[in-house]
Amino acid sequence: MLATKAIADDLAGAAPIKGRSLWADARARFFRNKAAVAGLFVLVCVAAFALFGPLIATWNYEDIDWTVLGNVAEAGRPSLENGHWFGTDALGRDLFARTAQGTQVSLMVGIVGALISVIVGTFYGAVAGYFGGRIDGVMMRVVDVLMSIPYMFVLILLLVVFGRSMLMLFIGIGLVSWLDMARIARGQTLTLRNKEFVEAAVATGVGPFTIIRRHIVPNLLGVVIVYATLLVPSMIIYESFISFLGLGVQEPLTSWGALINDGAAEMNNGTLWMLLVPLFFFVITLFGFFFVGDGLRDALDPKDR
Template sequence: MNALSTPPAHADETRRTRRALPPALARFVRHRAALASLALLVLIALACFIGPLLLTNSPTESDWSAISLAPTLQGGHWFGTDELGRDLLARTLVGGRVSLEVGLLGTLVSTLAGVLVGATAGYLGGRTDAVLMRLVDMMYAIPYMLIAILMVTLFGRAFSLVVLTISAFSWLDMARVVRGQTLSLRTREFVDAARAIGVKPAAIIVRHIVPNLAGIVAVYATVTVPAIILTESVLSFLGLGVQEPMTSWGVLIEDGAQKLEAMPWLLLCPAALLCTTLYCVNFVGDGLRDALDPRER
């Protein structure tokens, strides 16, 4: 009877581990879909950044004995080859590296710009808020695709230019979200106390406002990452993204779409990896949203 009523040792260990975790982290760990998605994202990232170094096939060299080969274990061409005999698995992993780099760098730039503009506008208010928000409204009115075409036409399709083009508009939503949160934070007691002892506005924004925005910024950043990756894929699909010999998931999907009937694997393999990554990032964002929800504290 005692043996049946006594909980297993591993159950006690699990409960002790959860109690030892910070509350937000413990809530995230309990979100199974988010945790599984995070693990899968790590595996995809490792495959994209380390996998090409371990593969025997090169993403740029042609295997003339395996041209337009369907997915097979022969010669290690698990995803098949294209019309030039290049291994699609290697090209997909290298393309994933570029797409992930664009997504992470673009999110970093847009987050920094959005937090800076939004926190400054929300805290200072008045004319500063009006000018910065009108700037945001004006940029919303600019046709994004027209600017992308113009920049690519004038300066070429360099990797840094693609990141800059995407980041130039992706911070607008972040700025509005941060401004709204800052408007509610600037009337809090700890901000009034800092203002009363003579702390400068810039220091209040950096030391008191921005740290309290970490939760909402982290959640919104997980929304920005797939949006930027998808934007880069659309630009590459339209021929406005990175150029050879560099490739990305968007470039591979564009190339596969042109040969869909003859070689469907050229489209399906990179598209499946892109969709899996986007879904995983969205699930991680859902987990962060639930874990950092103030109502759960």
């Protein structure tokens, strides 16, 4: 005890020792995972392409190259000379610029959808799980009812009734994306609620919402982040499907789904690049997210510790 005291006095002047948080441990584990780091690298490249692609493109995404129009199969091929690095689409618009713009829209849809689900779903699920009993019953039945409605039908109805717009797309995606997350967060909260550190906080007299914010949510985040990274691609696929149906973003704006749709329509005319270019970005992004999600799950899984 005396020795401890002496050391304590020695250290009293020294700066406090920095601890290694579970987050720091998880980060180290994540960066040891090569596939996950490769996935992250791909995602960073795709994001950079979306951000800076329009700046370096020689053409605007909505301008038609009249010299190519009418002879797209020959003159609209990908080439370095005329500035159409990825070729042009069927109307003679530069595919590089359009793909960059479509990447922006698709990534935004994916990230906004995942964000809504993380924020709304986590909080909703944590509240339902923490309070339990009748509140939990009512809140989760609401989720069940919303889940039982075919969401594609609702989204199509929304877009038809209120007109096609980015805002409607976000609202529609936001409406459905948080449901699964709420269930996951609730299930995790049920197990966390019985942990002794939560009981300690209750016994101390910490208010219920502070407990949710301080003790429940930080312990949920591991699971939530993993699920969110896996949710981004499903949101992108979802938007692509809507755009494929012709109900997504409006011309001249575009997205991966719309580009793939256009490319698929021209498949027989010998202009395969129109399909392959957006498809390539779509596929590598999905792979990137899946690898990163897997890596995060391995890094954050408490069972590995």
